[in-house]
Amino acid sequence: KRGNIYLSGAGPSAWHEEYPVAKGKRQSPVDINTNKTKFDPKLAADPLTIRFSDSCCQSIVNTGISFQVTSNGAGCELSGGPLDSTYQFAQFHAHWGAYLKTTGSEHTVDGVSYPAELHLVHWNTKYDDFKDAVDKPDGLAVIAVFFKRGKEHPGFGKIQDLFSKIPAKGAKVNIDFEFNPGLLMPPDSENYWTYLGSLTTPPLYESVTWIVMKEPLEVSVEQIAILRTLLWETPNGVSQMYNNFRPPVPLRDRVIRASFG
Numbered sequence: 513k514r515g516n517i518y519l520s521g522a523g524p525s526a527w528h529e530e531y532p533v534a535k536g537k538r539q540s541p542v543d544i545n546t547n548k549t550k551f552d553p554k555l556a557a558d559p560l561t562i563r564f565s566d567s568c569c570q571s572i573v574n575t576g577i578s579f580q581v582t583s584n585g586a587g588c589e590l591s592g593g594p595l596d597s598t599y600q601f602a603q604f605h606a607h608w609g610a611y612l613k614t615t616g617s618e619h620t621v622d623g624v625s626y627p628a629e630l631h632l633v634h635w636n637t638k639y640d641d642f643k644d645a646v647d648k649p650d651g652l653a654v655i656a657v658f659f660k661r662g663k664e665h666p667g668f669g670k671i672q673d674l675f676s677k678i679p680a681k682g683a684k685v686n687i688d689f690e691f692n693p694g695l696l697m698p699p700d701s702e703n704y705w706t707y708l709g710s711l712t713t714p715p716l717y718e719s720v721t722w723i724v725m726k727e728p729l730e731v732s733v734e735q736i737a738i739l740r741t742l743l744w745e746t747p748n749g750v751s752q753m754y755n756n757f758r759p760p761v762p763l764r765d766r767v768i769r770a771s772f773g
């Protein structure tokens with residue numbers, strides 16, 4: 513189906529036809545070449561403040577390109593570090609690869625992919641709401657957390673238990689248990705890279721301050737597989753959802769800063 517932005521036409525490499533900004537100066541994701549990142553003591557001096565709450569996740573929806581846990585943002589705010597304003601939590605979703613493949617994440621580190629990447633999306637409260645913020649240069653802040661195969665993550669498993677209830681694009685269910693997205697942060701969330709980028713899906717607005725956690729979060733190999741039990745439409749009909757990631761694009765005239773030395 514035309515609707516699948518990763519599988520219709522030539523996929524991400526064709527997005528520029530409809531969204532010329534795809535070839536812009538601050539696109540995402542990028543490869544994080546750790547030989548070229550620059551430690552910024554200012555980031556260490558003003559630590560990132562990440563606040564989540566037990567009651568901030570209302571529902572989960574199949575967006576047709578990922579799952580999305582949506583929040584009213586109550587008590588979930590992000591400030592400090594590279595941010596000059598307070599950003600409010602809006603949603604989290606993820607991107608992942610195919611069975612037995614190592615690809616799946618959007619950002620890479622020294623050319624290496626992780627099997628999946630979680631995005632926790634926040635909007636700048638200087639704007640009225642997410643929709644107003646989404647296309648402004650300082651509109652969004654997204655925390656990216658790499659998933660790595662390892663021990664099971666029961667917290668994320670609670671969210672994955674809902675996947676069977678959202679089998680198709682547009683399907684949505686309420687989350688009637690307490691879930692604190694803080695569970696999805698890696699043990700050490702002080703070490704991160706940050707740079708100015710964009711949404712990684714159309715419309716690719718250049719509105720995101722990226723905060724990429726250095727430490728991955730461990731989830732089990734089964735949990736990586738369960739991501740692929742979500743379904744999406746493809747040119748050959750409904751099938752398992754995977755490879756919903758944009759590969760890295762040129763860094764252009766940007767330096768990725770590190771909060772650690």
Ligand SMILES: NS(=O)(=O)c1cccc(F)c1
Nearest residue numbers: 631633654710711712713
């Ligand atoms: N994948 S992402 O850059 O986090 C993203 C894409 C589209 C909308 C949004 F709020 C976040």
Ligand SMILES: [Zn+2]
Nearest residue numbers: 605606631712
């Ligand atoms: Zn994303």
